[in-house]
Amino acid sequence: MSTSLSRVGLEDLEKLKRHAYRIRRNALLMGEVQGQGYVGQALGVADVLAVAYFRHLKFRADDPEWEGRDRFLLSIGHYAIALYAALIEAGIVSEDEIENYGSDDSILPMSGMAAYTPGMEITGGSLGHGLGIGVGMALGLKRKSSDSFIYNLLSDGELNEGSTWEAAASASHWKLNNLIAIVDVNDQQADDKSSTVLAYEPVADKWTAFGWETWRVNGNDLEELVQAFDAAVSSESDKPRVIICDTLMGRGVPLLEARDKTHFIRVDENEWGLALAQLDDAYGIK
Template identity: 60%
Template sequence: MTALSSPQAPAGTDQRSERVERIRQAASRIRRNALDMGEVQGQGYIGQALGVADVLAVVYTDQLRFRPEDPHWRDRDRFLLSIGHYAIAAYAAMAEAGIIPLQELETYGSDDSRLPMSAMASYTPGMEISGGSLGHGLGVATGMALGLRHLGNEAQVFDLLSDGELDEGSTWEAAMACAHHGLDNVTAIVDVNALQADGPTAGVLRTEPLVDKWRAFGWHALRVDGNDVAVLVAAFDEIRRHRGSPSVLICDTRIGCGVPLLENREKAHFMRVDEAEWQIARDQLQEGLAR
């Protein structure tokens, strides 16, 4: 795979349909590979991986400029995984993009693997930061974006964070700084799955109305169904055209999306899945694709 010289441009109806279908197929493979990785450990953040697969498919197969063979290419777009426990989803997306070998996914979370259960930049090619201590990603993105501006580098910075991460004051400090400096080379992506470690997000600390809050902080804010690829593509295209301020894409996603067995799991933040259930999950995913 060669570097993307530029993100995919909007096209006619037929080309757009082909583009959306290509991304949907990528999202399906990301989900399937995430299930395979989850089975290696028998547990993990598989619900989040299934929920965010469509978002990551758009980002990695349609939006980012990168060179799979050169993770440190100076003109690459930066993708920051602030929510480091989503690493299982990111690895599947990176394998889809050719950044890490597909067969390496079998080592997920194992001793001496380059794919630890929480993302670490020192281990994994193409991983920009060590995420997981929530509230740091957007601050790092702000600093990176300022540095790129000073260098005259037109690379974009994407930061994936969660609705639970909006509980952190440092996130909003970074949001203010980013808007103050007019960093239109920053796109924040918020995965709103309404769940965090301590329970439903709305019950832990109410953060709504999210669009109004981000706009009040000076951001160009959009909210979409994060499991609708066509809608996601249109939103990212709009953000790519926007100038003058940072952008945030608020994505409402469903934990376990595509696998009813896991969508309906009561304790879904960190899932334990029985040995016999993994194949059921794969079968349900395949059945959904066939419909």
């Protein structure tokens, strides 16, 4: 996808870059607390979250249940560490909660649960349900004449689920142009590469065939993400919209970028500090 710096704005890109850096850093700090976590996915999707939260989402940090907000649904509950990192950056969750990540009675459990965390709209532990919930929410908002959007982050692995495609078909049928699906394509799931478990290509053509406006971008390129999100939000089509984001697990930390990709990247105890240092170096922060 071609982009234009003059349209995006260098100052805007720099702000988004800083947000993406801090989202990555928050995720690493939480991972260090427990010595584990889905940090590979969090690092990979940080740019997507930065553009979503800090360019387009309507929210009030001091009132997470504000009726006029856009809803961000985390269909992939094990990505919770990524969303927590964004919620902390957005001021919805206190930075002090980082040290409590995954602990008993923490508001940041290792798998996302709506009852625990401000700004966590759904409990997405069982994969394949998020888009269906999003369809219901989007339809409800339309019937209330709301101008709010539903954003639903799902994974390439969830494209294995028939319920995902049932939801995609119903969204098109109901002309839910207030629904934006975001698919994180990192080609990893629990048992193997997603493309090996069940081939998903040509993924963009499939969404288009289901009646969605479709964009596919490098999910670690802020310019491409901004252009796709801007187009999805401003489109005058009556179709639902999907942004397919190809991402690299571990992005921003060379030692994790180079590691054999698995669903759960192992980080040894002595590597957390090195990972943070490499992240700072990648962003030119001393």
